[in-house]
Amino acid sequence: MILTLNGDELKMNLKRVGNQTMVFANPPVILASYSVVGPKEGQGPLGQSFHTVWEDGLHGEKSWEVAESKMLQAAMQGAIDQISFPKEQIDFMLAGDLLNQIISANYAARQLALPFIGIYGACSTMALGMALGSMLIDGGFARNVLVGASSHHDTAERQYRLPTEQGAQRAMSSQWTVTGAGSVLLGQFGQGPRITSATIGRVIDYAIKDVNNMGAAMAPAVADTILNHFLDMQLKPADYNLIASGDLGRIGLGLACELLKQSGMDIGTSFTDCGVMIYDESQDVHSGASGCGCSAVVFAGDIMQRIKAGELKKVMLVGSGALHSPTSALQGESIPGIGHAVVIEG
Structure with a gap:
């Protein structure tokens, strides 16, 4: 990339690929x-x-x-x-x-x-x-x-x-x-899995207002980030052993899969959600898990263990967030969603 500043050319070597x-x-x-x-x-x-x-x-x-x-x-x-x-x-x-x-x-x-x-x-x-x-x-x-x-x-x-x-x-x-x-x-130095790339997501809002259905509010943003990651990197889902969203839960995961399908992407069987992984149906959590701690503990625990054991070679973690507050919910505002992705290679 070349920028012009007061008539002088300033060259920059950007580490970005594609848009995001x-x-x-x-x-x-x-x-x-x-x-x-x-x-x-x-x-x-x-x-x-x-x-x-x-x-x-x-x-x-x-x-x-x-x-x-x-x-x-x-x-x-x-x-x-x-x-x-x-x-x-x-x-x-x-x-x-x-x-x-x-x-x-x-x-x-x-x-x-x-x-x-x-x-x-x-x-x-x-x-x-x-x-x-x-x-x-x-x-x-x-x-x-x-x-x-x-x-x-x-x-x-x-x-x-x-x-x-x-x-x-x-x-x-x-x-x-x-x-x-x-x-x-x-x-900067040492032994272990490496974070090779990251895709910063966009705020996406499908006008969901139900605070009891966070998965539906976040699913469009997660799907958008996944699509843009593959577009930027010129890769496909089969290139990854695991693609894990943060806390879409069962409803949100299904919606994200459907949105990806409508966009022409077959996400395959490697796509799951930390909010689905952490509990089982006997624990009465309804649609699954949520919270900042959800993807944090699943990644720091289960996923990291599987990477270190050689079971997973390339993982994409797509954090999912509902960007609302108690005040905005009481005022009838919709719930914007965000998704940020990092790629970890063993």
Whole structure:
């Protein structure tokens, strides 16, 4: 690309491919990952893949909000401790959550005392953090970056819906917010899977207003990001062992598949959703799981284990987010969706 500035030509070597995708010249390494979950998540089909399972949602704290922040802190410290990494060599901490002003991440950052960049992408926060962390490292602005995200069933219910002690009836299209926090430590050098590319999504709004059907609101954005990734990279779904959206749930996953089909793409059998993977039907979560912690713990636990074991060679994680708030929902606004993708190669 050539820019003209005051008559002079300035040449730039962009690392972008197509409209929305970045290909990293020096792909960051995932040096370590760590996951902390609540009891319901530990009882699910992926229970053995998580590093720490809490016995209850409070874990001895005075509130669910304090517990969530402690959970995120534990996950991020866990990634550091897993390989006894020198904390002083971590240049940035990137983290976010679902609570107002991302308080879980803010208070975890207070304890970890690292240079902090708070991020918010709703439930796409983990994939967004991995993409931004990779950009910092590949761009030469950081050597090592710690990335994390969290959610908590009871904090999310209190903020977005109704306090759980009221025992309100949940719609069958609703999803169960994951109580969990996941973290990855990215490095410029080292051994491990590498993040080779990232596709930053566009905000897509199909005028969905039902806050009990997040999957329907997010599915168009996820489908759009997947389509644009393959268009930018000139690849096809068969080139990937696994394509995992963040938390579409069963309804959203089906809708995303249908939208891709209508666009002429056969996504095949490699496409699934972290919100479908983490619970089974016996756990009464209706459409599946949601929350920042959903894709964070599934990736940091199950998917990372399968990559390290050689079962998965090339994975696309597509974080999905519903960009609404309690205020916008009460004012009758629709729910915009976002999807951010990162590609990990073993």
